[in-house]
Amino acid sequence: GEQVEQRPPHLSVREGDSAVITCTYTDPNSYYFFWYKQEPGASLQLLMKVFSSTEINEGQGFTVLLNKKDKRLSLNLTAAHPGDSAAYFCAASDSNYQLIWGSGTKLIIKP
Amino acid sequence: EAAVTQSPRNKVTVTGGNVTLSCRQTNSHNYMYWYRQDTGHGLRLIHYSYGAGNLQIGDVPDGYKATRTTQEDFFLLLELASPSQTSLYFCASSDQSNSDYTFGSGTRLLVI
Numbered sequence: 001g002e003q004v005e006q007r008p009p010h011l012s013v014r015e016g017d018s019a020v021i022t023c024t025y026t027d028p029n030s031y032y033f034f035w036y037k038q039e040p041g042a043s044l045q046l047l048m049k050v051f052s053s054t055e056i057n058e059g060q061g062f063t064v065l066l067n068k069k070d071k072r073l074s075l076n077l078t079a080a081h082p083g084d085s086a087a088y089f090c091a092a093s094d095s096n097y098q099l100i101w102g103s104g105t106k107l108i109i110k111p
Numbered sequence: 112e113a114a115v116t117q118s119p120r121n122k123v124t125v126t127g128g129n130v131t132l133s134c135r136q137t138n139s140h141n142y143m144y145w146y147r148q149d150t151g152h153g154l155r156l157i158h159y160s161y162g163a164g165n166l167q168i169g170d171v172p173d174g175y176k177a178t179r180t181t182q183e184d185f186f187l188l189l190e191l192a193s194p195s196q197t198s199l200y201f202c203a204s205s206d207q208s209n210s211d212y213t214f215g216s217g218t219r220l221l222v223i
Binding site: 043046093099 | 142151152153154159201205207210211212214215216217
């Protein structure tokens with residue numbers, strides 16, 4: 001079945017710098033991919049959902065890249081600010097549309 | 112507004128105690144899930160259900176029972192709570208056709 005590996009587990013960057021979190025997955029038939037953000041003490045909120053191959057999606061202050069050839073999903077936060085401090089989780093859907101989760105990345109933005 | 116509501120927000124029980132965590136969704140989703148979240152482990156699936164009366168075993172089911180009484184309501188039962196079950200528990204719902212998960216706000220359980 002699908003397996004998702006997320007790196008790094010911890011990441012600390014200075015305010016204004018960029019931060020990159022990467023997930024690799026194993027099932028080439030996975031169709032939907034997700035990034036969720038979990039602020040301290042809060043629940044998980046959907047950041048972005050992608051499903052097209054080699055797609056770049058831009059959100060508010062971040063970019064998501066899906067490379068289906070390499071089975072790699074990445075989240076790039078540009079010009080990080082204190083509000084980006086959170087845990088980030090990637091997920092890939094399996095053949096039953098159930099989500100298989102990465103283990104999470106705790107991101108700290110230093111002033 | 113569509114939502115997933117968990118109760119209680121916090122719970123303290125003693126070892127061997129009986130605990131029920133509740134989850135209600137108003138998303139008209141078929142699928143509901145119970146996860147536990149622990150430092151270093153991310154999200155681990157305990158049980159899930161694809162409709163009223165249905166129950167599927169997740170990845171870490173030992174020590175947990177679950178029951179889906181209606182499409183809206185999914186309960187997690189700890190009949191003999193142990194300190195190893197101290198954790199943050201999340202409920203989620205999804206529509207199978209697109210995998211979009213909506214999470215509840217979590218229940219923090221402490222077993223002493």
